[in-house]
Amino acid sequence: MSESIARVRRQPELIQVNDRQLSTQGWISDLAERHLMAHLTGDRDECTIECMARTMFGRNIPRNREAVRRRIAGLHRKLLEAHKFLIIRYSERGQIIGCKFYSSEATEDERIVALTQIERMARRGDLSHERLEIARALLG
Numbered sequence: 001m002s003e004s005i006a007r008v009r010r011q012p013e014l015i016q017v018n019d020r021q022l023s024t025q026g027w028i029s030d031l032a033e034r035h036l037m038a039h040l041t042g043d044r045d046e047c048t049i050e051c052m053a054r055t056m057f058g059r060n061i062p063r064n065r066e067a068v069r070r071r072i073a074g075l076h077r078k079l080l081e082a083h084k085f086l087i088i089r090y091s092e093r094g095q096i097i098g099c100k101f102y103s104s105e106a107t108e109d110e111r112i113v114a115l116t117q118i119e120r121m122a123r124r125g126d127l128s129h130e131r132l133e134i135a136r137a138l139l140g
């Protein structure tokens with residue numbers, strides 16, 4: 001493949017800008033997953049909605065935060081199929097304010113949040129039976 005074609009067909013990627021990551025093509029769920037993995041192996045903090053808006057869309061503005069919020073449930077379902085569980089944290093008003101991979105090093109608090117999340121999803125019928133089973137198995 002010549003260099004010019006390689007440039008035209010460039011794969012979406014996360015580039016490093018100062019101390020932050022930035023998607024070259026907006027929301028791509030694989031890149032969101034990679035970014036969450038960077039948190040898990042890096043600062044170990046959750047990814048806040050502000051961080052995800054900046055990472056995926058370049059700026060932390062309301063429109064971008066909403067765009068992230070609309071995509072988190074879909075990302076969660078996709079990750080479950082890969083047997084990864086996303087802990088989603090909500091504000092008291094029910095808005096998504098952050099998310100983080102559940103890992104074997106999760107704290108007891110995180111485990112409780114994750115279990116609560118699964119039960120809420122089960123009640124609301126947000127997840128198929130199969131995905132619920134995966135989720136419950138992941139949390140042990």
Ligand SMILES: [Zn+2]
Binds near residue numbers: 035046051052
């Ligand atoms: Zn982040």
